[in-house]
Amino acid sequence: MTKMKEIQSFFPSEDGNRESREHFIELLTSVLENMDQFKDTHQVTLGPLKEKSAGFYEELTNSSAVPQKGGSFQGMIDQLTDLMKGHPFQSRYFLTNVLPMASIPGLIGQFTASLLNGNNLWDVYGPAGAEAETKVISMMSKIAGYDHQQSWGYTTWGGQGAVFTGLRLAIAKYAPSAVEEGVPNNLYVFSSEQAHYSLLKSAEATGIGRNHVIKVRTKRDHSMDEDDLQKKMEKVIEKGGIPIYIVATTGTTDNFGIDNIQQIYATATQTTQKHLLPSVHIHADSALGGFYAFFNEYDFSSNPLGFDDDVLAGLAQIRSRMQYLHLADSLCFDFQKLGQTPYVTSLFLVKNKHDLSLIDLDAAESPYVGNRGYGEYHTSYTLECSRMASSISILAALQLFGVEGYQVMLANYIQVNLSFRKQLNEQIPHLSITNPDNPGPVTAFRLYDKGFDWDREASGLCTKEQIIETNDRNEALFEYFGENRAEIFLGDTKKFDLVPCSNGEELIPVYVSKMFTISPYTEIQHVPDVINFIKKAIKNTTKSEVSISC
Numbered sequence: 141m142t143k144m145k146e147i148q149s150f151f152p153s154e155d156g157n158r159e160s161r162e163h164f165i166e167l168l169t170s171v172l173e174n175m176d177q178f179k180d181t182h183q184v185t186l187g188p189l190k191e192k193s194a195g196f197y198e199e200l201t202n203s204s205a206v207p208q209k210g211g212s213f214q215g216m217i218d219q220l221t222d223l224m225k226g227h228p229f230q231s232r233y234f235l236t237n238v239l240p241m242a243s244i245p246g247l248i249g250q251f252t253a254s255l256l257n258g259n260n261l262w263d264v265y266g267p268a269g270a271e272a273e274t275k276v277i278s279m280m281s282k283i284a285g286y287d288h289q290q291s292w293g294y295t296t297w298g299g300q301g302a303v304f305t306g307l308r309l310a311i312a313k314y315a316p317s318a319v320e321e322g323v324p325n326n327l328y329v330f331s332s333e334q335a336h337y338s339l340l341k342s343a344e345a346t347g348i349g350r351n352h353v354i355k356v357r358t359k360r361d362h363s364m365d366e367d368d369l370q371k372k373m374e375k376v377i378e379k380g381g382i383p384i385y386i387v388a389t390t391g392t393t394d395n396f397g398i399d400n401i402q403q404i405y406a407t408a409t410q411t412t413q414k415h416l417l418p419s420v421h422i423h424a425d426s427a428l429g430g431f432y433a434f435f436n437e438y439d440f441s442s443n444p445l446g447f448d449d450d451v452l453a454g455l456a457q458i459r460s461r462m463q464y465l466h467l468a469d470s471l472c473f474d475f476q477k478l479g480q481t482p483y484v485t486s487l488f489l490v491k492n493k494h495d496l497s498l499i500d501l502d503a504a505e506s507p508y509v510g511n512r513g514y515g516e517y518h519t520s521y522t523l524e525c526s527r528m529a530s531s532i533s534i535l536a537a538l539q540l541f542g543v544e545g546y547q548v549m550l551a552n553y554i555q556v557n558l559s560f561r562k563q564l565n566e567q568i569p570h571l572s573i574t575n576p577d578n579p580g581p582v583t584a585f586r587l588y589d590k591g592f593d594w595d596r597e598a599s600g601l602c603t604k605e606q607i608i609e610t611n612d613r614n615e616a617l618f619e620y621f622g623e624n625r626a627e628i629f630l631g632d633t634k635k636f637d638l639v640p641c642s643n644g645e646e647l648i649p650v651y652v653s654k655m656f657t658i659s660p661y662t663e664i665q666h667v668p669d670v671i672n673f674i675k676k677a678i679k680n681t682t683k684s685e686v687s688i689s690c
Contacts, residue, residue, distance in 0.1 A: 174221040190226035232661040236631035246481030249536030260527035263517035269529025270517040285466030292493030299427030300338035302472030302488040306423035310385035312498035329385040332364040361577040362397025391429015396580030424468035431478040454579030553581035553657040600640035616681040
């Protein structure tokens with residue numbers, strides 16, 4: 141074999157011959173077989189965790205170099221297999237944050253997109269992606285309640301990309317010349333205290349500045365306080381500022397708080413009209429919770445899928461907020477979260493497709509593709525130029541799951557969490573659930589000493605010292621959970637909420653642990669194992685008297 145022939149063997153065949161295809165399939169089979177040998181339903185890593193010394197990454201840096209001569213396929217497979225060792229795997233006990241169990245349709249869709257390797261920038265380069273993207277935009281616009289003939293969107297790099305594009309639109313709608321002349325220095329944006337930090341990065345990147353991000357207080361259900369929103373909008377306006385953007389989080393990462401878009405819309409409209417200002421662009425950060433919009437048309441009376449009463453009540457509570465998604469000017473669905481597709485498969489939607497023209501390039505500015513006489517799908521309004529056709533993965537998942545498939549899976553996540561909460565309350569009474577008003581796929585919990593609980597702390601009845609002491613107790617739990625994450629992988633956060641203290645004006649951040657149901661293999665029969673794991677953690681980390689029942 142000549143050297144060039146050898147190089148050609150590194151690629152899929154040009155003519156579709158069987159021999160090349162079977163070799164490719166054998167390689168893929170080897171990867172799957174090697175991965176499967178590490179799987180164990182009683183742990184959440186592929187084999188044992190790798191031991192990493194303090195200088196682990198420095199050693200990798202010093203020892204890595206491109207080989208002068210290439211290796212073999214088997215050597216490549218061996219290296220890939222070694223990378224798998226100790227990697228988290230979303231088994232039934234994988235309960236941390238919103239890292240996905242990628243579904244088979246999502247994986248096959250992504251594999252198809254990789255095989256085609258089209259650039260979703262332009263339909264001449266990526267016709268499959270353009271077609272798939274058009275379909276999923278229409279599908280999810282209908283789920284969200286948008287007019288699918290007036291809406292538009294594109295796949296982007298996560299909820300961060302959606303928040304960022306929403307802000308770009310907000311700036312362009314208020315100041316159309318900003319795309320050429322720069323952003324005015326009196327623009328302000330708003331989100332709740334518990335919104336994702338992506339807005340801070342977006343404010344930095346657009347030039348508005350982080351100091352122009354106004355944080356709004358949240359209520360006991362962790363949703364935005366609309367009265368505080370109005371006060372802070374008024375304060376900004378009185379000082380000559382212009383409110384242009386509100387991020388309404390519909391499913392916060394730590395506690396599944398769902399902002400009331402209907403009330404936010406009414407508050408923003410009333411305030412801007414009072415001061416004769418343009419409308420504020422409202423972006424629903426529905427990256428996580430938006431998938432519960434699949435229940436917006438569910439018949440809760442006949443309950444055709446037979447959900448239990450407590451699950452049905454939780455779904456109805458979520459639907460009471462999600463049914464107003466359509467009031468937002470833009471929104472997003474992170475399919476790599478509850479859509480169960482691989483990273484990164486996020487969909488940004490805008491209610492009025494003409495808004496995107498405000499941030500579009502002139503065709504002459506993109507001469508490689510934009511001013512051609514052929515090709516009808518050119519996405520020069522995206523921040524990216526080259527774009528993967530991740531819409532193919534989304535389309536595959538939507539087609540295979542269907543509305544009912546997603547409904548069954550999403551309802552199971554609620555059922556598991558309701559069972560978890562019930563057993564926590566019964567067996568570990570000094571462990572408070574800190575998001576009891578929010579049904580959903582996540583339960584946050586916090587360990588207290590006797591005489592303290594979440595209601596007391598959230599009401600401002602604890603001193604600063606007592607809150608910090610409770611934080612220290614819970615941080616010890618974090619460390620135990622982290623060291624033993626190969627067994628059961630729970631999440632945690634050091635800023636679940638900000639609470640007042642009884643001996644000062646300062647708001648103190650609260651540390652909590654989280655159980656986040658993200659694997660379809662997690663069912664209610666697995667909850668006792670999680671409870672026992674938490675009990676063991678408490679016994680191993682707590683010196684104070686804490687009550688645990690058997």
